[in-house]
Amino acid sequence: MNSSSLISNNDLILEILSRLPSKSVTRFRCVSKLWASMLCSLYFKELFLTRSSAKPRLLFAIIENGDEDAEAGCGVWSFFSLPQLEYPYEQSPSTSLVVAAAEFHVRFSPDSLKINHYYNVRHCSCGYASGLFYIHGNRCQARPALICNPITGRYEILPERYTYRKAYSFFGFDPVEKQYKVLYMAYPYGPGRHRILTFGYGDMRWRKINCSLRHEVKSDGVCINGVLYYLGDASDSIHVSSDDVTLHYVIVCFDVRSEEFTFIEVERFCRLINYKGKLAVIYWEDDEDVYEICNGSKDLEKYLEENLEVDATNELHVWVLEDVEKQEWSRYAYTWTDDKFFRRHVSFAGATVLGEIVFSVRKYTPKQPFYVYYFNPERKTLQRVEIQGFGEAFKTSCSIRTFVNHVEDLNVNDLELLKSVHPPLEETDYEGNSDSE
Structure with a gap:
């Protein structure tokens, strides 16, 4: 075979592989060094990003908390995804119901970490950055943190270190150096120092890092163009009053x-x-910090049921930071009434690349419909989408976290970063049937 035929065959292979899901592409990297080199090339990465398989997806992390005192069945995580709707209002009027099927990827609990999930960031941290997922639970349950590829199931456990039980940590990505980092912020009223870890090649270690402002963490983090943002309460450090507002x-x-x-x-x-x-x-x-009000109680659902009216006016405010240096914001407010939208049941999932704000139901209940909602700020319309495909493997209600714009970054070699592969859990499949004969 001459060199021109080889090049032609390689181009054909890359063309075919570019149309496959990223999970399959990752597997083909292991065929040979030649294939690994081709699939890590800039040409293939650009080709892959032009195909439908690389379009942004909604990512669902479903957590079976189980019994905290049990040896098994605690902190099992399952990942699903499906393509985000593009221009959902052109596909269907907002008054109708759209149905979409989610694809199952992996269900695991690596090394029996037993990381239960709490919506209160004082007890569980979840993060998503450039295709990888980060979990850090309560110290009483699991001191190690976990980084995984939610599509392939490959994972790595970070070096163990002492953390106060109210642990705050965040996951960020630097697109210039192609580095992931984990930021741990010590609880301001407890022991410990702030730390940071560069996740990647070679020995990983926690390094000390200083922060000039004492504050308590109040939100999960979001990483945008190499900057990690989260909300903090610095009331013990600063008091700046303006127009009688502290x-x-x-x-x-x-x-x-x-x-x-x-x-x-x-x-x-x-x-x-x-x-x-x-x-x-x-x-x-009328938003409020319900976690502070509930003081870490697990009775958050009861509080929301008793204190948020079903027919409350949906007045949504969005401020967009237009100039970071001058701290200038564009401010928008939207009001609509929709009887199929119950705020006490949903959380903010984020915004799509087209600017659709996505809400997601916070809990998955077997045999009950699960919805996400696309809100169009320009049209002030709400499109409800029923997500099917979770099956009946979950016997009780489960916590669920929804993330927008999931696209794996092929510029990052997760085969080098994530060295462990978790075997699929085999108790049940996702059609409600037993896997064992």
């Missing part, structure tokens, strides 16, 4: 590459999302 909330901005902190003051409690590549804060008019 400003004590700050957005903590951590540059993943330089490892430097900066801060942006905000007027109130809010959530943070990536809105078309810019930081945005989002909140309801």
Whole structure:
């Protein structure tokens, strides 16, 4: 076979592989050194990103918390995904119901870590950055943190270190150096120092890092263009009053590459999302820090049931940070009434690349429909989408975290980063049937 035929055959192989899901591409890297080289080439990465398999997806992490005192069945995580709707209002009027099927990827609990999930960030941290997923649970359950590929099931457990039981940690990605980092922020009223770890090749170790502002963490983190953002409460450190309003909330901005902190003051409690590549804060008019009110109680559902009216006005505020240096915001407010939208049951999942704000039901209950909602700020319309495909493997209600814009970064070689492969759990499949004969 001459060299021109070989090149032609290789191009044909790459063309075929570019149309496969990323999970399959990862497997083909192991065929040979030649295939690994071809699939890590810039040409293939650009080709892959033009195919439908690389379009943004909704990622669902379903957590079976089980019995905290049990030796098994505690902290089992299952990952599903499906393509995000593109222009959902052109496919179907917002008054109708769209149905979509989720694809199952992996169900595991590596090394029996037993990481239960809590929506309170004081007890469980979850993070997503550039195709990888991060979990860090309560110290009483699991001191090690876990980074995994939610599609392939490959994972790595971070070096163990002492953490106070109210652990705060975040996951970020530097797109320039192609490095993932884990940031641990010590509880301001407990022992310990802030630490950071560069996740990657060679020995990983926790390094000390200093932050000039004492604050308590109030939200999960969101990483945008190499900067990690989260909400903090610095009321014990700063008191800036303006128009009889005391400003004590700050957005903590951590540059993943330089490892430097900066801060942006905000007027109130809010959530943070990536809105078309810019930081945005989002909140309801009557929003409040329910975790602080409940003081870490597991009775959050009861509180929401008793204190949030079903027919409450949905007045949504979105502030988009237009100029980081000048801290200038574009502010928008949207009000709509929709009887199929119950705020006490949903959480913010984020915004799609087209600017659709996505809400997701917070719990999955077997034999009951599960919904996500696409809100179009320009049209002020809400499209409900029923997600099917979770099956009946879950016998009780489960916590669920939904993430938008999942696309694996083929510029990152996760075969080098994630050296462990978890065998699939075999108790049940996702059609409600037993795998054993």
